[in-house]
Amino acid sequence: MVTLVLFLLPFPGMETRRRLEAEEPRIASVCDKEMALSTANKIFSTLNRYSKLTGLVVCERRCDSVGIPALSSSLNLSLGRIKQSFVLTDRHLPDMPIVYASDAFLSLTGYSREEILGCNCRFLNGPGTSAEVLEEINQHICLEEACTVHLLNYRKDGSTFRDLLHVSPIRNSSGKVAFHVWVHLDESAKHDFSGLTPEVWQLGAVGAVRVAVRSLSASGSLLRPSQ
Numbered sequence: 001m002v003t004l005v006l007f008l009l010p011f012p013g014m015e016t017r018r019r020l021e022a023e024e025p026r027i028a029s030v031c032d033k034e035m036a037l038s039t040a041n042k043i044f045s046t047l048n049r050y051s052k053l054t055g056l057v058v059c060e061r062r063c064d065s066v067g068i069p070a071l072s073s074s075l076n077l078s079l080g081r082i083k084q085s086f087v088l089t090d091r092h093l094p095d096m097p098i099v100y101a102s103d104a105f106l107s108l109t110g111y112s113r114e115e116i117l118g119c120n121c122r123f124l125n126g127p128g129t130s131a132e133v134l135e136e137i138n139q140h141i142c143l144e145e146a147c148t149v150h151l152l153n154y155r156k157d158g159s160t161f162r163d164l165l166h167v168s169p170i171r172n173s174s175g176k177v178a179f180h181v182w183v184h185l186d187e188s189a190k191h192d193f194s195g196l197t198p199e200v201w202q203l204g205a206v207g208a209v210r211v212a213v214r215s216l217s218a219s220g221s222l223l224r225p226s227q
């Protein structure tokens, strides 16, 4: 030990280097482990999200609008009068596909109707979309409750928007949940809500969808008669 110190004294830089060499590996191994773990977790969750994003591309091609029920032209017409940006998803089909998308939703996200009919809404998600919030939405859907959340979502061109998202169950005339309406609002864009708050503006769409679905369901003309 003494010899080592004496030997190293004439070379202070070397001593420092030597000490660092002696101590660093141990510190580094602990730090490395923690950082590797945290990085692995980050990469894993990012990959997870990227694969969802990739799933979008796959989904875009795989989405089968042929497999979804065609809404009656009267329902399509009534929904077409609603100004807000929203989609309707079918509760009873696997993976809750979109069965209707409003014009405002198409302009908000940059997709065409053909691209997204039959898709699950997750194509809007990407890196930075909160998995916790998505889980929260799922829980409310399961409980047949409405919810409003803030979410980072993606347009077709890859740009993001802060989404004020209201999701609400829509019941048919027998009181069974037939659809979910997803009303999207780009929080960073300027909007004219005719003096209403964003939340009330969104609820306006839900009310209008409810009325359209309930009345047409009562007259048995929710869906186009099957060929």
Ligand SMILES: *[C@@H]1O[C@H](CO)[C@@H](O)[C@H](O)[C@H]1NC(C)=O
Binding pocket: 073, 076, 077, 079, 080, 103
């Ligand atoms: C539904 O209405 C939209 C306009 O709001 C129209 O572009 C679309 O072709 C209609 N779809 C069907 C199936 O009639």
Ligand SMILES: *[C@@H]1O[C@H](CO)[C@@H](O)[C@H](O)[C@H]1NC(C)=O
Binding pocket: 092, 172, 173, 174, 175, 176, 177, 178, 217, 218
């Ligand atoms: C309401 O939805 C339920 C479940 O899909 C269905 O069984 C029932 O026939 C529907 N009622 C009407 C009036 O469409």
